[in-house]
Amino acid sequence: MKKNAFYTLALLVAISFPLVAQQSMFGETEIVSPEIHADYSVTFRVKAEKAETVKLTGDWMPAEGWVPGSVTMEQDENGLWTYTTAVLEPELYGYVFMIDGVRTNDPNNAFVSRDISTITNILLIPGAQADLYRVNDVAHGSVTRRWYSSPGLEMNRRITIYTPPGYEDSEVVYPVLYLLHGAGGDEEAWMELGRCAQIMDNLIAQGKAEPMIVVMPNGNVSQQAAPGEGKRGYYKPQFMEKGTMNGAYEGAFMDIVSFVETSYRVKGDKAHRAIAGLSMGGFHSLHISRYYPNTFDYVGLFSPAILPSQNVSSEIYNDIDASLKIQMENAYKLYWIGIGKTDFLHKNVTAYRDKLENMGMPHTFVESEGGHIWKNWRVYLSEFVPQLFR
Amino acid sequence: MKKNAFYTLALLVAISFPLVAQQSMFGETEIVSPEIHADYSVTFRVKAEKAETVKLTGDWMPAEGWVPGSVTMEQDENGLWTYTTAVLEPELYGYVFMIDGVRTNDPNNAFVSRDISTITNILLIPGAQADLYRVNDVAHGSVTRRWYSSPGLEMNRRITIYTPPGYEDSEVVYPVLYLLHGAGGDEEAWMELGRCAQIMDNLIAQGKAEPMIVVMPNGNVSQQAAPGEGKRGYYKPQFMEKGTMNGAYEGAFMDIVSFVETSYRVKGDKAHRAIAGLSMGGFHSLHISRYYPNTFDYVGLFSPAILPSQNVSSEIYNDIDASLKIQMENAYKLYWIGIGKTDFLHKNVTAYRDKLENMGMPHTFVESEGGHIWKNWRVYLSEFVPQLFR
Secondary structure, three states, X not given: OHHHHHHHHHHHHHHHOOOOOOOOXXXXXXXXXXXXXXOOOEEEEEEOOOOOOEEEEEOOOOOEXXXXXXXXXXXXXXXXXXXXXXXXXXXXXXEEEEEOOEEEOOOOOOOEEEEOOEEEEEEEEXXXXXXXXXXXXXXXXXXXXXXXEEOOOOEEEEEEEEEOOOHHHOOOOEOEEEEEOOOOOOOOHHHHOOOHHHHHHHHHHOOOOOOOEEEEOOOOOOOOOOOOOOOOOOOOOOOOOOOOOOOHHHHOHHHHHHXXXXXXXXXXXXXXEEEEEEOHHHHHHHHHHHHOOOOOOEEEEEOOOOOOOOOOOOHHHOXXXXXXHHHHXXXXXXXXXXXXXXXXXXXXXXXXXXXHHHHOOOOEEEEEOOOOOHHHHHHHHHHHHHHOOO | OHHHHHHHHHHHHHHHOOOXXXXXXXOOOOOOOOXXXXXXOEEEEEEOOOXXXXXXXXXXXXXXXXXXXXXXXEEOOOOEEEEEOOOOOOEEEEEEEEEOOEEEOOOOOOOEEEEOOEEEEEEEEOOHHXXXXXXXXXXXXXXXXXXXXXXXXOEEEEEEEEEOOOHHHOOOOEOEEEEEOOOOOOOOHHHHOOOHHHHHHHHHHOOOOOOOEEEEEOOOOOOOOOOOOOOOOOOOOOOOOOOOOOOHHHHOHHHHHHHHHHHOOEOOOHHHEEEEEEOHHHHHHHHHHHHOOOOXXXXXXXXXXXXXXXOOOOHHHOOHHHHHHHHHXXXXXXXXXXXXXXXXXXXXXXHHHHHHHHHOOOOEEEEEOOOOOHHHHHHHHHHHHHHOOO
């Protein structure tokens, strides 16, 4: 039957998926893109017979200010455009083509990630740090998308929960990391762009991190859920949702903690709670950990969006220094700050560091290369997590 | 702070997401595509100043044989191409642009689904049957991606599990539907293309379905997991993986049942087990339910890939008629077959129906319009599920 089955089913797919590019099944040579070579140079290919110019733009190329780096691809006589990079360092990269100025996803790469309203193709060069981002042959945790009730925000909200390998088969009680996304993100961001499940699986397998639950809530108080996953349906995601940094999220954060501590086998005390976030999520982590100043023994501020003034009319942002002082007096185990040297927030974050030093508030300050980018946040998570709950 | 915060963060996104199309933030008018009008006609827009021809291809247009339907869009003086459809019926639709022959995802629509190796934009026209595919304001189940051990296939494998609303907060013991994908699919297919979680949430909320657990395994025995989710990493998914219909999956299926029945609060008896699948998954459901002939009280064959011969050298496919007879004698509650009138498998499936009639094997046979398409499989699921466990 093998042959019959194959041909019958080749016919099947042709009929059932009329939008599929069918060249591969019916004649034309398969286009491979991206092709990752043994030395980790990469060849990109796209067929565009009528195009005048095809560019490749990828996040390994240096940007000039706001203009992402790009290179012009070369066209052969069949209209196939090709470009081969130099050897790329291990990393999870994003790229797209610009075909006569039109942003075009690679039609031969099925792997993409969404960032706000943009779909970008991805590829992974293995090795070094990037091996933490791969699905390796290790025990895997479970990732659940579920809903919880937030009385404080008067809505049901979607949340992503990572439970470590073995959670379902044991009676072990775990510590919890609350991991918050940035502006434009949602409860999917740390999974999709941050590789959280892979990083956790790998660090735990290597004995570098304690098994823990990671809770990834949605930090946009006007949203129930990530775009497309809530009752608002499909709409064009915006960078900042209404009311995102007005104190409402911080004020209702204990709804999330209560939900987690009644729904999972967790150690519900300060010694076994950590909170961290990137950019807006760093801002949220700063304020949540200070506003509930005896709740978290571990705080991580990843490129935190520490902004010049706090004139929002929320009592959450009153008496910041006083509450930081209480947080300090209550003591904690780790107050970790990471910032890139070229991050536009570098100045604000170092000013905040100086303020902590003047107050005598203990902290760890890590300066990395680079700017306000996911590459850094994945590294910060990988550095922060091994310091928790030990 | 509101203004400061906004501008600081607008700067932030420009720096942090260099691949984002930045027109919307810095001047140029926002392009809205797709724009769903009040009457449910839809306008599509894409800017391609240098293009000679831009076509729109969508799965609401009639295909001609293997050639998907398409329409030519109209260009204005600014290089913006536009097309407005007639009123569309309620449905989840897929579409892409063809810009001078290059398959191009809509750069203004962040919502896509992957089918085998192809990324297609989606939009949803609400109403009627399509309201089952929406996230409505109802109680939501949880969806977990986790891993189980398959001794029969000698690997750890990824699986998707839907638990109904309230599962985590009760001691209720639930029935289980095993829901299988087609060739080219994986443990994500029923979630992404089949809208399983939405259909289940909505049917349960309307009182039309019993609360149940839905188990969506990966039916490709050479795969650990969906492409990109296993240790094989990123690769171009193929329509049929090696060894997909050679009996190995059916032979190891009890690994999945054991996993589910030891890991979840389920009623582990025939009366509370259902199995259904589309295309290859219908083939699998036919053979699994017959090979374990006293295991499932409910069987659903959705456009099953019933193929002309079964000369694979697996004992699983021996004595098909004898085992069907045993399955019939053991009795069951429902043996449901759905097939589209223009499905290329229509003839084979009606021949199978005739065989069952000749054997006196009770069954329900539903003929729908249309072919071998997800539109039908979503409808079949919505018709099958309300008949289970009542």
